[in-house]
Amino acid sequence: MSANVLYSIFAAVIGLCIGSFLNVVALRGLSGESIVFPPSKCPKCGKKLNWYTNIPVISYIFLLGKCQFCKEPISLQYPIVEAANAILYLTMFLNFGYSLKTLFLCAISSIFILICITDFKEQVVIDLHTYILVALALLYNILHIGSISIPQSFIGLIAGYLIFELLAHLGTLFVKTRAFGEGDTLIAMGLGALFGLKALIVTIFLSIVIQAIFALPALFVKYFKNKNYKAAGALIAIVLCAICIKLINPASQYYLILISAICLILLLCLFIMLKTLKNKSKNEDFFYMPFGPAMVTGALIMIFFSEQILQTLSRAI
Secondary structure, X not given: OOHHHHHHHHHHHHHHHHHHHHHHHHHHHHHOOXXXXXXXXXXXXXXXXXXXXXXXXXXXXXXXXXXXXXOOEOOOHHHHHHHHHHHHHHHHHHHHOOOHHHHHHHHXXXXXXXXXXXXXXXXXXXXXXXXXXXXXXXXXXXXXXXXXXXXXXXXXHHHHHHHHHHHHXXXXXXXXXXXXXXXXXXXXXXXXXXXXXXXXHHHHHHHHHXXXXXXXXXXXXXXXXXXXXXXXXXXXXXXXXXXXXXXXOOOOOOHHHHHHHHHHHHHHHHHHHHHHHHHOOOXXXXXXXXXXXXXXXXXXXXXXXXXXXXXXXXXXX
Protein backbone atom coordinates (compact mmCIF):
# COMPACT_ATOMS: atom_id res chain seq x y z
CA MET A 1 0.00 0.00 0.00
CA SER A 2 1.46 3.38 -1.06
CA ALA A 3 2.20 6.20 1.38
CA ASN A 4 -0.37 8.42 -0.37
CA VAL A 5 -3.14 5.89 0.25
CA LEU A 6 -2.12 5.55 3.91
CA TYR A 7 -2.13 9.33 4.32
CA SER A 8 -5.57 9.49 2.69
CA ILE A 9 -6.96 6.87 5.08
CA PHE A 10 -5.37 8.70 8.00
CA ALA A 11 -6.95 12.01 6.90
CA ALA A 12 -10.40 10.37 6.65
CA VAL A 13 -10.10 8.66 10.05
CA ILE A 14 -8.98 11.89 11.73
CA GLY A 15 -11.91 13.62 10.02
CA LEU A 16 -14.31 11.03 11.43
CA CYS A 17 -12.97 11.40 14.98
CA ILE A 18 -13.02 15.20 14.89
CA GLY A 19 -16.49 15.05 13.31
CA SER A 20 -17.69 13.14 16.36
CA PHE A 21 -16.21 15.85 18.58
CA LEU A 22 -17.89 18.55 16.48
CA ASN A 23 -21.30 17.10 17.36
CA VAL A 24 -20.42 17.47 21.05
CA VAL A 25 -19.08 21.02 20.61
CA ALA A 26 -22.14 22.20 18.66
CA LEU A 27 -24.84 20.62 20.81
CA ARG A 28 -23.22 21.52 24.13
CA GLY A 29 -22.52 24.99 22.85
CA LEU A 30 -26.25 25.43 22.27
CA SER A 31 -27.15 23.98 25.68
CA GLY A 32 -24.41 25.85 27.55
CA GLU A 33 -22.78 22.65 28.86
CA SER A 34 -19.05 22.03 29.13
CA ILE A 35 -17.53 20.23 26.14
CA VAL A 36 -15.29 18.22 28.49
CA PHE A 37 -17.62 17.09 31.31
CA PRO A 38 -19.67 15.00 31.58
CA PRO A 39 -18.38 12.30 29.17
CA SER A 40 -20.41 11.33 26.10
CA LYS A 41 -23.95 10.31 27.04
CA CYS A 42 -27.24 9.42 25.42
CA PRO A 43 -29.26 12.62 24.89
CA LYS A 44 -32.48 10.72 25.70
CA CYS A 45 -31.73 8.63 28.81
CA GLY A 46 -28.54 10.42 29.89
CA LYS A 47 -26.52 7.22 30.43
CA LYS A 48 -22.77 7.28 29.79
CA LEU A 49 -21.81 5.67 26.48
CA ASN A 50 -19.27 2.85 26.34
CA TRP A 51 -16.24 3.43 24.13
CA TYR A 52 -17.23 0.70 21.69
CA THR A 53 -20.61 2.35 21.11
CA ASN A 54 -18.98 5.72 20.46
CA ILE A 55 -17.00 4.84 17.32
CA PRO A 56 -17.85 7.36 14.55
CA VAL A 57 -20.39 6.07 11.99
CA ILE A 58 -19.58 2.39 12.72
CA SER A 59 -21.31 2.41 16.11
CA TYR A 60 -24.40 4.04 14.60
CA ILE A 61 -24.64 1.28 12.00
CA PHE A 62 -23.87 -1.46 14.54
CA LEU A 63 -26.57 -0.18 16.94
CA LEU A 64 -29.06 0.26 14.07
CA GLY A 65 -29.40 3.93 14.95
CA LYS A 66 -30.64 3.29 18.50
CA CYS A 67 -29.25 3.83 22.01
CA GLN A 68 -27.84 0.62 23.53
CA PHE A 69 -29.66 1.36 26.83
CA CYS A 70 -33.04 3.00 26.19
CA LYS A 71 -33.37 1.89 22.53
CA GLU A 72 -34.54 5.37 21.53
CA PRO A 73 -33.56 6.49 18.00
CA ILE A 74 -30.27 8.38 17.66
CA SER A 75 -30.37 11.46 15.44
CA LEU A 76 -28.98 11.02 11.92
CA GLN A 77 -27.09 14.24 12.56
CA TYR A 78 -24.31 12.29 14.31
CA PRO A 79 -23.17 10.01 11.45
CA ILE A 80 -23.86 12.71 8.82
CA VAL A 81 -21.60 15.24 10.56
CA GLU A 82 -18.90 12.61 11.14
CA ALA A 83 -18.97 11.46 7.52
CA ALA A 84 -19.11 15.02 6.15
CA ASN A 85 -16.07 16.07 8.16
CA ALA A 86 -14.17 12.94 7.03
CA ILE A 87 -15.01 13.66 3.38
CA LEU A 88 -13.88 17.27 3.72
CA TYR A 89 -10.58 16.29 5.34
CA LEU A 90 -9.94 13.66 2.67
CA THR A 91 -10.83 16.10 -0.12
CA MET A 92 -8.55 18.79 1.35
CA PHE A 93 -5.66 16.32 1.50
CA LEU A 94 -6.22 15.03 -2.04
CA ASN A 95 -6.36 18.59 -3.40
CA PHE A 96 -3.62 20.31 -1.37
CA GLY A 97 -1.41 17.44 -0.24
CA TYR A 98 0.60 17.00 2.91
CA SER A 99 0.95 20.70 3.77
CA LEU A 100 0.22 23.47 6.24
CA LYS A 101 -2.48 24.68 3.85
CA THR A 102 -4.32 21.38 4.23
CA LEU A 103 -4.10 21.63 8.02
CA PHE A 104 -5.56 25.15 8.07
CA LEU A 105 -8.31 24.37 5.56
CA CYS A 106 -9.32 21.24 7.50
CA ALA A 107 -9.66 23.35 10.66
CA ILE A 108 -11.65 26.01 8.79
CA SER A 109 -13.95 23.39 7.23
CA SER A 110 -14.68 21.99 10.70
CA ILE A 111 -15.68 25.50 11.84
CA PHE A 112 -17.97 25.63 8.79
CA ILE A 113 -19.65 22.42 9.94
CA LEU A 114 -20.15 23.82 13.45
CA ILE A 115 -21.82 26.90 11.95
CA CYS A 116 -24.13 24.69 9.86
CA ILE A 117 -25.17 22.55 12.86
CA THR A 118 -26.07 25.43 15.19
CA ASP A 119 -27.66 27.57 12.47
CA PHE A 120 -29.83 24.72 11.19
CA LYS A 121 -30.89 23.54 14.64
CA GLU A 122 -31.52 26.82 16.46
CA GLN A 123 -30.89 29.58 13.90
CA VAL A 124 -27.94 30.56 16.09
CA VAL A 125 -24.33 31.24 15.13
CA ILE A 126 -22.15 30.98 18.22
CA ASP A 127 -19.78 33.95 18.43
CA LEU A 128 -16.79 31.87 19.58
CA HIS A 129 -16.97 29.74 16.43
CA THR A 130 -16.87 32.82 14.19
CA TYR A 131 -14.06 34.41 16.21
CA ILE A 132 -12.00 31.26 15.64
CA LEU A 133 -12.85 31.42 11.92
CA VAL A 134 -11.67 35.05 11.72
CA ALA A 135 -8.46 34.24 13.63
CA LEU A 136 -7.67 31.21 11.44
CA ALA A 137 -8.38 33.19 8.25
CA LEU A 138 -6.09 36.05 9.28
CA LEU A 139 -3.32 33.68 10.40
CA TYR A 140 -3.73 31.74 7.13
CA ASN A 141 -2.73 34.84 5.17
CA ILE A 142 -0.29 36.29 7.73
CA LEU A 143 1.73 33.07 7.35
CA HIS A 144 1.51 33.52 3.53
CA ILE A 145 -0.31 30.22 3.08
CA GLY A 146 -3.17 31.83 1.16
CA SER A 147 -3.02 33.62 -2.20
CA ILE A 148 -3.71 37.15 -0.91
CA SER A 149 -1.56 39.65 0.98
CA ILE A 150 -2.00 40.64 4.62
CA PRO A 151 -3.52 44.08 3.73
CA GLN A 152 -5.97 42.36 1.34
CA SER A 153 -6.98 40.01 4.14
CA PHE A 154 -7.76 42.91 6.50
CA ILE A 155 -9.57 44.81 3.74
CA GLY A 156 -11.69 41.70 3.11
CA LEU A 157 -12.48 41.44 6.82
CA ILE A 158 -13.64 45.08 7.00
CA ALA A 159 -15.58 44.73 3.74
CA GLY A 160 -17.39 41.65 5.07
CA TYR A 161 -18.53 43.65 8.09
CA LEU A 162 -19.61 46.71 6.09
CA ILE A 163 -21.45 44.78 3.35
CA PHE A 164 -23.50 42.64 5.72
CA GLU A 165 -24.26 45.42 8.17
CA LEU A 166 -25.45 47.57 5.27
CA LEU A 167 -27.68 44.77 3.99
CA ALA A 168 -28.94 44.05 7.51
CA HIS A 169 -29.90 47.68 8.08
CA LEU A 170 -31.62 47.88 4.69
CA GLY A 171 -33.81 45.06 5.99
CA THR A 172 -34.55 47.12 9.09
CA LEU A 173 -35.47 50.07 6.89
CA PHE A 174 -37.91 48.13 4.70
CA VAL A 175 -39.38 45.40 6.91
CA LYS A 176 -38.51 46.57 10.44
CA THR A 177 -36.16 43.65 11.07
CA ARG A 178 -32.55 42.81 10.18
CA ALA A 179 -32.15 41.11 6.82
CA PHE A 180 -29.23 39.11 8.26
CA GLY A 181 -28.28 38.17 11.80
CA GLU A 182 -25.16 39.45 13.54
CA GLY A 183 -23.71 35.95 13.25
CA ASP A 184 -23.87 36.21 9.44
CA THR A 185 -21.86 39.44 9.64
CA LEU A 186 -19.18 37.65 11.66
CA ILE A 187 -19.10 34.80 9.12
CA ALA A 188 -18.69 37.34 6.31
CA MET A 189 -15.78 38.94 8.18
CA GLY A 190 -14.08 35.55 8.42
CA LEU A 191 -14.65 34.81 4.72
CA GLY A 192 -13.41 38.28 3.77
CA ALA A 193 -10.25 37.73 5.81
CA LEU A 194 -9.79 34.33 4.14
CA PHE A 195 -10.45 35.27 0.50
CA GLY A 196 -10.06 39.05 0.18
CA LEU A 197 -12.61 41.51 -1.22
CA LYS A 198 -12.96 40.26 -4.80
CA ALA A 199 -13.47 36.61 -3.88
CA LEU A 200 -15.71 37.63 -0.96
CA ILE A 201 -18.14 39.31 -3.35
CA VAL A 202 -18.22 36.17 -5.52
CA THR A 203 -18.76 34.04 -2.39
CA ILE A 204 -21.71 36.21 -1.31
CA PHE A 205 -23.23 35.89 -4.80
CA LEU A 206 -22.80 32.10 -4.72
CA SER A 207 -24.37 32.03 -1.24
CA ILE A 208 -27.43 33.95 -2.46
CA VAL A 209 -27.85 31.55 -5.40
CA ILE A 210 -27.51 28.51 -3.12
CA GLN A 211 -29.98 30.02 -0.65
CA ALA A 212 -32.46 30.77 -3.43
CA ILE A 213 -32.26 27.22 -4.81
CA PHE A 214 -33.33 25.76 -1.46
CA ALA A 215 -35.37 28.59 0.04
CA LEU A 216 -37.61 29.74 -2.82
CA PRO A 217 -39.44 26.41 -3.35
CA ALA A 218 -40.08 26.06 0.39
CA LEU A 219 -41.16 29.69 0.63
CA PHE A 220 -43.56 29.21 -2.32
CA VAL A 221 -45.16 26.21 -0.60
CA LYS A 222 -45.49 28.27 2.59
CA TYR A 223 -47.22 31.11 0.76
CA PHE A 224 -49.49 28.76 -1.15
CA LYS A 225 -50.58 26.87 1.98
CA ASN A 226 -51.34 30.20 3.68
CA LYS A 227 -53.34 31.25 0.58
CA ASN A 228 -51.04 34.23 0.04
CA TYR A 229 -51.35 33.94 -3.71
CA LYS A 230 -49.92 37.39 -4.50
CA ALA A 231 -46.62 36.59 -2.83
CA ALA A 232 -46.56 33.09 -4.37
CA GLY A 233 -47.13 34.62 -7.80
CA ALA A 234 -44.38 37.17 -7.16
CA LEU A 235 -41.93 34.36 -6.42
CA ILE A 236 -42.80 32.60 -9.68
CA ALA A 237 -42.40 35.88 -11.55
CA ILE A 238 -38.96 36.43 -10.03
CA VAL A 239 -37.81 32.99 -11.21
CA LEU A 240 -39.24 33.60 -14.71
CA CYS A 241 -37.50 36.98 -14.88
CA ALA A 242 -34.19 35.35 -13.99
CA ILE A 243 -34.72 32.80 -16.79
CA CYS A 244 -35.60 35.55 -19.28
CA ILE A 245 -32.46 37.54 -18.42
CA LYS A 246 -30.41 34.42 -19.08
CA LEU A 247 -32.11 33.73 -22.45
CA ILE A 248 -32.04 37.26 -23.90
CA ASN A 249 -29.31 37.73 -26.50
CA PRO A 250 -27.13 40.75 -25.62
CA ALA A 251 -26.73 41.42 -29.35
CA SER A 252 -30.47 42.02 -29.74
CA GLN A 253 -31.45 45.57 -30.71
CA TYR A 254 -34.19 45.40 -28.07
CA TYR A 255 -31.83 44.19 -25.33
CA LEU A 256 -31.89 47.35 -23.20
CA ILE A 257 -35.67 47.72 -23.53
CA LEU A 258 -36.28 44.10 -22.54
CA ILE A 259 -33.85 44.26 -19.60
CA SER A 260 -35.46 47.50 -18.39
CA ALA A 261 -38.92 45.92 -18.55
CA ILE A 262 -37.75 42.84 -16.66
CA CYS A 263 -36.12 45.02 -14.00
CA LEU A 264 -39.40 46.89 -13.51
CA ILE A 265 -41.22 43.57 -13.09
CA LEU A 266 -38.59 42.44 -10.59
CA LEU A 267 -39.02 45.66 -8.59
CA LEU A 268 -42.78 45.13 -8.53
CA CYS A 269 -42.35 41.52 -7.35
CA LEU A 270 -39.90 42.58 -4.67
CA PHE A 271 -42.35 45.29 -3.53
CA ILE A 272 -45.06 42.63 -3.14
CA MET A 273 -42.68 40.41 -1.17
CA LEU A 274 -41.59 43.25 1.12
CA LYS A 275 -45.18 44.29 1.70
CA THR A 276 -46.02 40.73 2.68
CA LEU A 277 -43.13 40.65 5.14
CA LYS A 278 -44.09 44.03 6.60
CA ASN A 279 -47.73 43.13 7.10
CA LYS A 280 -47.21 39.68 8.59
CA SER A 281 -48.43 39.08 12.13
CA LYS A 282 -45.78 38.94 14.84
CA ASN A 283 -47.20 35.60 15.99
CA GLU A 284 -47.22 34.07 12.53
CA ASP A 285 -44.92 31.13 12.01
CA PHE A 286 -43.25 32.82 9.05
CA PHE A 287 -40.82 30.80 6.96
CA TYR A 288 -37.17 31.30 7.81
CA MET A 289 -34.11 29.57 6.50
CA PRO A 290 -30.69 30.34 8.02
CA PHE A 291 -28.15 31.94 5.69
CA GLY A 292 -25.00 30.64 7.43
CA PRO A 293 -25.02 27.20 5.75
CA ALA A 294 -25.37 28.82 2.31
CA MET A 295 -22.41 31.10 3.08
CA VAL A 296 -20.09 28.28 4.14
CA THR A 297 -21.18 26.18 1.13
CA GLY A 298 -20.28 29.08 -1.14
CA ALA A 299 -16.96 29.38 0.73
CA LEU A 300 -16.15 25.69 0.18
CA ILE A 301 -16.83 26.11 -3.54
CA MET A 302 -14.40 29.04 -3.57
CA ILE A 303 -11.73 27.07 -1.69
CA PHE A 304 -11.65 24.46 -4.45
CA PHE A 305 -12.57 26.50 -7.55
CA SER A 306 -11.70 30.14 -6.79
CA GLU A 307 -8.99 30.39 -9.47
CA GLN A 308 -11.25 29.01 -12.22
CA ILE A 309 -14.22 31.16 -11.14
CA LEU A 310 -12.22 34.40 -10.88
CA GLN A 311 -10.47 33.76 -14.22
CA THR A 312 -13.83 33.12 -15.91
CA LEU A 313 -15.25 36.33 -14.45
CA SER A 314 -12.18 38.30 -15.53
CA ARG A 315 -12.58 37.10 -19.13
CA ALA A 316 -16.33 37.82 -19.07
CA ILE A 317 -15.80 41.37 -17.77
